[in-house]
Amino acid sequence: MDVNAKKAPIFLLLAISLASTAVFASVFVYYPVSIAATPQAPPIIFSAGSNSNANDLRGQQITVSISQANTSLSITVHPTYQITYYKNITVINNTDTSNSYYIAFRVNSAASDTNLQSANLIIKDSSGNQIAIINLMSTGTSNWYQIPAGAHYSVDLSITYSAGSNTYNQAPGSGSGFAASLQLIYSPQSTESAPKPEV
Numbered sequence: 292m293d294v295n296a297k298k299a300p301i302f303l304l305l306a307i308s309l310a311s312t313a314v315f316a317s318v319f320v321y322y323p324v325s326i327a328a329t330p331q332a333p334p335i336i337f338s339a340g341s342n343s344n345a346n347d348l349r350g351q352q353i354t355v356s357i358s359q360a361n362t363s364l365s366i367t368v369h370p371t372y373q374i375t376y377y378k379n380i381t382v383i384n385n386t387d388t389s390n391s392y393y394i395a396f397r398v399n400s401a402a403s404d405t406n407l408q409s410a411n412l413i414i415k416d417s418s419g420n421q422i423a424i425i426n427l428m429s430t431g432t433s434n435w436y437q438i439p440a441g442a443h444y445s446v447d448l449s450i451t452y453s454a455g456s457n458t459y460n461q462a463p464g465s466g467s468g469f470a471a472s473l474q475l476i477y478s479p480q481s482t483e484s485a486p487k488p489e490v
Contacts, residue, residue, distance in 0.1 A: 332386075333360065333361070333362055333386075334385060334386055334387035334390070334392060334477075335383065335384070335385055335386070335392055335394065335438070335475070335477045336360075336361035336362060336383075336384050336386060337357050337358075337361050337362070337363075337364045337381055337382070337383060337384070337475075338357070338361060338381070338382045338384050338443075339355060339357065339381065339382070340355070340379040340380045340381045340382050340445060340446065341378075341379045342377065342378055342379050342380050343355035343380055343381060347368060347369045348369050348370075348371055348375075349369065351369040353366075353367075353368055353369075353377060353380055354366065354367040354368075355380055355381055357381070364381060364475075366380060366381065366448070368380075368448060368450070370450040370452060370463065371452070371462075371463060372452050372453070372454050372457075372463050373451065373452070373453075374449060374450070374451045375449070375450050375451075375452075376447065376448075376449045377447060377448040377449075377450075378445075378447050379445045379446070379447060380446060380447065380448055381445075381446045382443050382444065382445050382446065383414070383438065383443065383444045383445075383446065383475065384442075384443045385438045385439065385440060385441060385442050385443065386441075387440055387441070388440050388441040389440055390440055390479065391437055391438060391439045391440050391442075392437070392438055392477045392478065392479055393435040393436065393437050393438070393477065393478050393479070393480065393481040394435070394436050394437075394438055394444075394475060394476065394477045395432055395433045395434065395435050395436070395475075395476045395477075395478075395485060396412070396423070396425045396432070396433045396473055396474070396475060396476070397431070397432040397433070397473060397474045397476055397485065398425070398426070398427060398429060398430045398431060398432075398471065398472075398473045399430060399472050399473060399474065400430070400470070400471055400472040400473075401427065401428050401429055401430050401471060402427040402428050402469040402470070402471035403428065403469055404452075404463075404464040404465055404467075404468060404469040405455065405464040405465045406452050406453045406454070406455040406457070406463060406464050407428070407450075407451075407452055407463075407464055407469060408451040408452060408453055409426075409428065409449065409450070409451040410426075410427040410428055410448075410449070410450050410451075410469070410471065411424050411425060411426055411427060411448070411449045411450075412424070412425040412427065412446055412447070412448055413425075413446070413447040413448070413449060414436070414444050414445075414446060414447075415444060415445050415446075415447065416442065416444055416445075417442065417443060417444075417445075422436050422444060423436050425473070427471040427473070428471075432476070432484070432485060435478070435481035437481070438477075452464055
C-alpha cells in the first residue's frame, strides 16, 4: 500500500482544521439589543443651609454654590488656627416622599496642607443626631447611610490647623490653603459597593 496515501487524510484533516481556524478568526456575529432610558427628576439634591453664603472671618464669605439642577456643589471657606467649625452650610434633601435611599461619600482628592490636622464633613439628621463623619484628608468611599423618604441631612465642616512656626499675623499652613474633591453617591440599595463610573 502506498504510505503517502495513508497520510493523505491526516494532511487533509489538518488543512481543514487550519482553514477553519483562519475563517473563524475573521467572522463577526451581531445580535440586536435595544436600550431605552426614561429620565427622572433627581430624588436626592443639594440645597442651601442656614449658613450658606454667610459671613466668614476677616470680611470673607462662606461661599456655597449649587448648580441649576441642585446636583453639584462647591464650598469655599476661610478657616484659621485651631478648630474652625462651619455649621449647616448645605443640606442634602431626599425629595422622594415615598422611598428612602442610601448615601455614601467618595473622597477622590484628599485635603493636604502644612499643619493641617483635620478636615471633616459632619452629616446630621434634622434632630441634630450625627449620621456620619467624612475624613477629607483620606481618599476612599464611606459606608452607606440611609436617608428616609422626605428627610433632609445638614452638612457641617470642621477644619483644624496647628500653628507650627507661624505667628498670629500669618495665615495657617502654607497660606494657599487646600482643595479636596469628593462625590455624593446615592442608591436605592446598600448591599453593593458603588463602582467607579466609566464616562
